[in-house]
Amino acid sequence: MDDAADAGGGGAGEPGGASVEARVHEAMHRLTSAEKRAARGLLGSYPTLGFAPVAEFAQNSGVSPPTVLRFVAELGYRSYPDFQRALREELEERAKSPLQRAAAAPPHPERDLHALDHFMARIAGNLAVTAARIPVSEFEAFAARLAEGKGACHLMGGRFTDPIAAYMEAHLRLIRPGVRRLDGRTATRADQLIDVKPGDVAIVFDVRRYDPQLLETSADLAARRAFTVLVTDEWISPVSRHAKIVLPCMTQTGSTWDANAALFALVEAVIARVTELAWPAAGRRIGSLEKG
């Protein structure tokens, strides 16, 4: 058990380096007959079988529970839960990898024609997925809350999302009173938060890489009993901890930058819906404002 093939001596440390599947292939020759059956079972329906309890893993592979346990031990894992943890982390990593690769590596070397069309099509797809993934109840609750017009409404965004907050602010101001935007600076936060009252609506925009200051300020807003709405990306900002409503938007593009167009479009959808709901009041308001 000590000669080569033991994953470069990583056995003693945390077995987090090599992927589980790679470990299986590497250790295969060292496995006994029944252990190989277990390995076959895992590779046959990978990685799902690894998430099953030992008993089920064993039965589906045609071996006994202890054999499965010896198998994962041979892979270098200290315990079965340890093995499952590695499997989870691997799956998680794989879900995020396409983006990391795109962000880390320089853009595609050759792709000149129709770049615009591809990009727009990509974003159009993001919009569709965004619409599909957002629960209708959340969207409606958000719009209804804004349409009520009770309490103030505070908007806030990060480095790239602040303009989106500004865009929403520009429209909301026409529709209802009590709209204002917070800047992200910690220094003046106390001043800005001083007249946030319970029941006020707070709209926070936050996408990767999530802004720590936004998180802090959101915590303060939550402490002041503000009704917080979060508009974020598909990986969901930690601000969600303090939010009553969370609206995740697709931002992946495969390019260096993520695309926030879905957030922007969502804002427009919300504005349209709020205008619809609050029309009697909003219509009057818009009319008088446009005259002056």
Place this chain on the structure above:
Amino acid sequence: MDDAADAGGGGAGEPGGASVEARVHEAMHRLTSAEKRAARGLLGSYPTLGFAPVAEFAQNSGVSPPTVLRFVAELGYRSYPDFQRALREELEERAKSPLQRAAAAPPHPERDLHALDHFMARIAGNLAVTAARIPVSEFEAFAARLAEGKGACHLMGGRFTDPIAAYMEAHLRLIRPGVRRLDGRTATRADQLIDVKPGDVAIVFDVRRYDPQLLETSADLAARRAFTVLVTDEWISPVSRHAKIVLPCMTQTGSTWDANAALFALVEAVIARVTELAWPAAGRRIGSLEKG
């Protein structure tokens, strides 16, 4: 054949019946605040978090273990292991289907289409039309000019489009030096224009109802021999008289407000293209800026 994880789901084995994700969306409206946090946690890193033990699920979602349990109960599962079994079967099913093509596709078209879906679809259509109507040569000329990095770059927008200018500014600042944004006030215009030099790039955003001040300022910019690019709507702002490049975007929605999402998406497309073209320099610049 087993104990049946139905609880409302169809009978008979349900190979891909009501997916867990669909159940989450369907149940969202009747979840309590903390339960929603659990739901978002799951959707945020789906489906991996569901394979974790309850304690870890709870901690990663910012709630307590009992809340997670109540959450899965609300979804219709008799127990947490039962919920995990459903998750495994779903993952297994997805792995069998033609690659991960299904993974990227919208979760489930079965639910009824809502105003949100229609609106997003409408905007997606606008994006496609916009991409089709904009000459590739114009788009490329614009990107190339920005990628050169010669001269300064001035951005300007109207009431609703100023945030879009701000968004573009935020990105351009990372890519190249000499980027600044003009506010629309006539009073300070002379000060702002004083250091505009021939060959500088001026990017103007203007949609209906067209802003007279923008038109005036654009005239001044043209007089100073700035290379003016106009991003506008399908009816084309009068600023086009002074522009070297005009990029019209579709904004019609049939609702009270026009949708500027196409302008926003176009900006993102330009940014992506410029980043691509200027990568050697831009990459270094972004790297050093992100460190500091």
Place this chain on the structure above:
DNA sequence: GCGTTTCCGGAACTGATATTACAGGAACGG
């Protein structure tokens, strides 16, 4: 502002699960 209801999390409980010990049995070498 006060009473009522709902909701959430801490802590004890119970059951299932991973784990270990041990014995039967096959394969191989003598």
Place this chain on the structure above:
DNA sequence: CCGTTCCTGTAATATCAGTTCCGGAAACGC
């Protein structure tokens, strides 16, 4: 053909997980 060695499954055990109960607190309605 017999003895040794290793492999493998069964059965018992200890641990950890999921589950439940209840007190406190926030949200809601009057």
